[in-house]
Amino acid sequence: MATASAVSTNTPMSAEEKKVIFASSLGTVFEWYDFYLYGSLAPIIAKQFFTALDPQAAFIASLMAFAAGFIVRPFGALVFGRLGDMIGRKYTFLVTILIMGLSTFIVGCLPNYATIGAAAPVILIGLRMLQGLALGGEYGGAATYVAEHAPHGKRGAYTSWIQTTATLGLFLSLMVILGTREYLGANAATWGKDAFEAWGWRVPFLVSVLLLGISVWIRLSMNESPAFKKMKAEGKTSKAPLSESFGQWKNLKIVILALIGLTAGQAVVWYSGQFYALFFLANVLKVDASTANILVAVSLIVGTPFFVIFGTLSDKIGRKPIIMGGLLLAIVTYFPIFKSLTETANPKLAAAQASAEIVVTVDPAQCSFQGSPISRDVDFVSPCDIAKRSLAQASASYKTVEVAGAPGTVKIGEKEIAAPTATTIAGGNKFSEDSAKAIAAFKKEVGEAMKAAGYPAKADPIPFGSGQWWKIVVLLSILVIYVTMVYGPIAAMLVELFPTRIRYTSMSLPYHIGNGWFGGLMPTIAFAMVAQNGNIYHGLWYPITIAAITLVIGTLFVKETKDVDIYAGD
Structure with missing residues (x-):
């Protein structure tokens, strides 16, 4: 692709551009909300759907069911990426949100193991796979759609709003779960002492049908991407985006580099800094579930603005230095940070x-x-x-x-x-x-x-707003900031790597293999490593190793893209 000579960095964001970013981001927030509800409620889902196994195996099995949604994401990327490059961005990710929303709602209605036996976990895993297929087509569409609306010189800033959606979706899921849990707990006399674990966990899944309605309404009002409309008017749309993307070495080698040199490391840092940190607090350090959710939620509030900060900064100094810097910091500091979490959140255990x-x-x-x-x-x-x-x-x-x-x-x-x-x-x-x-x-x-010997059965209560509480928030916020470094600029970089005619397909596959397989399997693999090895920190070797490989490959072989003209050479 050519390098653009003009950089439109001083033009204010138009009303149409604001609408594009808002509509794409809001719909994607809701979709991530649906997807992450399961992960946030994994311990309870283990008790509801995997009761044939003992508690340790049930929890790992629930994480495997969580991972099933990630495993199929690359296949969703192929299916919906192909449609997005052939028929358009808008209608493709309208379909994806319908699949995601309906699957999530059905999870909220699904009978548990005690009611329908082995069919319960089978259906649950099937619904998770449908969610994964939908999400496989979602991200590439939203990122491509926003990037193709963004003026040159502002793609990092514009697409960084899409990058906030996964974290905001996680935050929203935590808040709905926490609100439901606190309401039922405060009204235990009416609903029962264990109402949340018995049936209240279903409420956040059922509420998602309202978010689905809002998302569909928003996306119906959106216009097609100008880059796709121009390409379609000129008759340049791809007739076989899969063959072009993966059957031609010039494109396939970029897909491989995007995976190994960018998204694999980005993904493990993302899931370590947000999901694994939550699991570590609640399941390893035995911090009260509500307290753990609040601590992670506060850290997400602190860290989320950095997505836009680093996305905007990448328009000035480049995408690659920020992404590689985030990987390096994670590699060097993960062990001391997680050990500090133990010493602070459960000092008796340490x-x-x-x-x-x-x-x-x-x-x-x-x-x-x-x-x-x-x-x-x-x-x-x-x-x-x-x-x-x-x-x-x-x-x-x-x-x-x-x-x-x-x-x-x-x-x-x-x-x-x-x-x-x-x-x-x-x-x-x-x-x-x-x-x-x-x-x-x-x-x-x-x-x-x-x-x-002093080993506690669970962590002592952590007083809200205490020095101990804030130290944990600081440690978690540092982990989230690493996430924003590797994730904030990456949408723009992936868009800039590929030509318009095969962009949706080409960028979606490495993104979803990286985030679906390397990242999505991270909690499952890490906990299995801990169970096998016996050291509560042993699971960290997985993200550190993957991040190190990406750091080396990305530094040596991935080129900077911030000055690429995404309309050239299509």
Whole structure:
């Protein structure tokens, strides 16, 4: 593509341009709201739809169902990207929001496992996949639509508003969940003590039908992109965008570079800084769920303006330095930041880990993979498996010492506890009576030893507005700012990498493979790594490794795009 000579950076934003940004962004906020409700409610959904599994496996399975929506996103990118390049941007992402909204509403109506059995999780996963397909066609359309309306020299600033939508959607989902939870809690006498976990979790999903109506109305009022209208009038639309995008090496190599050198690293930083941070607070550090939601929500408020700040800055100094800088900061600081979160949010846990390390001594030949999403307690019968399983279910961080022939013991401080060997009956679906008693006694003894060593069952309440509270907000806000660095400029950069005739298709696939597979699977992979390794920070190696690969490839092989003329060479 050619480099534009004129830069229209001083022209005020017109009313039409404001409408384009507002309409595209608002609709996309609602779509992200729908998508992230599930992730925010994963612990409750695990209890509602995966009750056939033990709690540890149920939670990992619920994350796998969450990940199912991400796995299919690239296929949605292919389907809707092709339509967007052939028939237009506007109507394509009108269809995507209808699919997303209706799927979310049905989740709110779906009977749970106790009501319809195994059909419940199967249908749930199917609905998640429909959401993923819809979202696969959404982002590329919205980003392309806004970028093609933006004047040259302002694409970073204009498209950065689209970049805020994922975070705003997450914020909106947290606020609706929190509001529903607090209302039902304050009126427990009327609705019941456990109303939110019993049925109140459905309310945020059902409310989405109202947001769907608003979004459809807004999108019906939008006009087609001027770049697409010009191309269509000139008869230059692509007849085979998939073949052009991925069958021609000159375009395919850019798709590959966009994935490995941009979106893969951006995605893991995005999900680490927002979703994994929330899961870490609530499920690892055992911070009260409402408090964790509020802390993350406040950090999103603090960090969200930086999407626009970095998007605008990228129009001046380039997209690449900001994105690569965000990756580098994440790589260098993730371990100290998450350790500081532990020390601040649950100081008793941090102190116990420092003074009374838990050591598991086992025979490696007896150890199974602890991160399996389909395994149950009865699938773990060796001393190694029972010891690790019990500690994982207690969210305990431990060190493993492998010794051939070791009987399997857990040492907490100075106390050493032998793990039992279990046997099963009834076709392997139930422990024998003696084994069940032995395991229960082992777990009780481990729990008492952990308590005596200072390990808390849950984090102490964090007073609102206290120094402790604000320190957590600062740490979470830093993580969000890393997100804004890697994500704020990337829509403009992806748009600028590809010609108009295949832009929707070409940019959507690397974006959704990066964010759907590398990013969307991040919480699942990280928690499986923690369950297997025993160290609560071990899961951070996944985003750090992916970000490091992207940093190297992006720095060496991806070219700066801010001065590209997106209308040239089409």
